Amino acid sequence: xxxxxxxxxxxxxxxxxxxxxxxxxxxxxxxxxxxxxxxxxxxxxxxxxxxxxxxxxxxxxxxxxxxxxxxxxxxxxxxxxxxxxxxxxx
Amino acid sequence: xxxxxxxxxxxxxxxxxxxxxxxxxxxxxxxxxxxxxxxxxxxxxxxxxxxxxxxxxxxxxxxxxxxxxxxxxxxxxxxxxxxxxxxxxxxxxxxxxxxxxxxxxxxx
Numbered sequence: 001x002x003x004x005x006x007x008x009x010x011x012x013x014x015x016x017x018x019x020x021x022x023x024x025x026x027x028x029x030x031x032x033x034x035x036x037x038x039x040x041x042x043x044x045x046x047x048x049x050x051x052x053x054x055x056x057x058x059x060x061x062x063x064x065x066x067x068x069x070x071x072x073x074x075x076x077x078x079x080x081x082x083x084x085x086x087x088x089x090x
Numbered sequence: 091x092x093x094x095x096x097x098x099x100x101x102x103x104x105x106x107x108x109x110x111x112x113x114x115x116x117x118x119x120x121x122x123x124x125x126x127x128x129x130x131x132x133x134x135x136x137x138x139x140x141x142x143x144x145x146x147x148x149x150x151x152x153x154x155x156x157x158x159x160x161x162x163x164x165x166x167x168x169x170x171x172x173x174x175x176x177x178x179x180x181x182x183x184x185x186x187x188x189x190x191x192x193x194x195x196x197x198x
Contacts, residue, residue, distance in 0.1 A: 069169075
């Protein structure tokens, strides 16, 4: 790390510490979401873009497939959670 | 002596330090995100465009790669938008606060 970017965290006052904690929590959530999008896009690309690639843009079918893929993936996740909850009840 | 070894003679205020931490955090997050995207593009577009690797890249393979790259990013944007919408809906349904998630729609 170059000396100018070294951070003197001991200089933070309580208000700034608190604010920084909030910003950190938000950034962490954003980062989790981005990772999820990478994973989802990988899955959905494999399902939706199966033909030879001839264009820089998604065609109508691929576009619809991409959005459906994400929504059905979420449905699957919700379904699994619901089913697990039912199993626990028995 | 500061935590990360900065010189104690510097006149940085608490606010300066806060700004620097946030900047560094956001830079690193952007790098991590870009690296993940590049890796996924490499994997998926290599599979799609170079089915049988020859002794060099053909011009068709190169054309395919640049199309594939743009297409992958176009799909990433749809995936991101759809996913963020959906988690917004789900967290609202469960009575949570979706304002942060909703605010990310444009920021990713």
